[in-house]
Amino acid sequence: MLPQLTATRYVTPLKEGGSLPGIVEADDDGTYVLKFRGAGQGLKVLVAEVLVAGLARLIEVPVPDLAVIELDPRIAKYEADEEVQDLLTASVGSNLGVDFLPGSLGYDGSRPPGADLAERIIWLDAFTANVDRTWSNPNLLVWHGRTWAIDHGAALYFHHSWPSRPPAPERFAAQAFDASRHVLRDVAGNVAARHDELAERLTDDAIDAAVAEVPEQWLEPTAELPDAPAVRAAYGTMLRARLATPGAWLPTGVRA
Known part of the structure; x- marks a missing residue:
């Protein structure tokens, strides 16, 4: 099973991606790229991320560690960007966290x-x-x-x-x-x-x-x-x- 964590702070969006992933801090003191359940592609994208990463590990392709990260509705209240706030609100619940690789x-x-x-x-x-x-x-x-x-x-x-x-x-x-x-x-x-x-x-x-x-x-x-x-x-x-x-x-x- 993937680790179960809770987001403690939304840090910044990664505007390069069409699904607007964001950097969050979690209650394990780690930093993650969060893939949101409320993004336009929906939950099936998260399924593909988890499943393909699991297959990658079987054939020794390096992939970042994954975690299920719970997003509290209160986090959205402190986000000034309206688009990001809407995404956070739509993504309350479990989302996919991808271990952030600093300096990559x-x-x-x-x-x-x-x-x-x-x-x-x-x-x-x-x-x-x-x-x-x-x-x-x-x-x-x-x-x-x-x-x-x-x-x-x-x-x-x-x-x-x-x-x-x-x-x-x-x-x-x-x-x-x-x-x-x-x-x-x-x-x-x-x-x-x-x-x-x-x-x-x-x-x-x-x-x-x-x-x-x-x-x-x-x-x-x-x-x-x-x-x-x-x-x-x-x-x-x-x-x-x-x-x-x-x-x-x-x-x-x-x-x-």
Whole structure:
């Protein structure tokens, strides 16, 4: 389970992101980037962040620690910016905290990771259908000499269709991934050759454990998925189906 914390102070917004994440301090004396439940993309973005980070750890891709952070309605009263105040008010309750990495730098290619890590990151993005790791939005940080993967809310796009149609594992399994615009494509070698090694780490138990980290209150039932266990099972089914069909999605556009 993710640590359960309470925000004690809202520090500042991070205006770079479309969802307007903010820096907060929590009752463990830590500082976090807070991803808000009340942002326009909704709870499914938080689900994707938690689930993909769990998968990343299984294949040794560095990701910041996560926590569930409770936001008290009183915090919004002291925010002068009306847009931020509205967001804080809409996000009262549990939100996602991403450990703030002080002094980290946005990835600009000047300190690239080794080929091994680049291949792991591209494979992860291909497996989870994360198209948001390009030069226009690298979603990588360099901290203490290592490359860290962040911002996975654009992955697992399939769950955005669940309110209107049932899960379709075969469709997700067959969805191709074009890595030609990936920010690490010129650093990686043959990503497809890494598949067996990386896929074997994603056992059924490992996938279930990653899905289990998602807080129950963020799992939105539908007519086809009536409760949280059904939603969790659907995520597991979708991921297993894709893992079993690598020929459909192993990256193209990456040099051998």
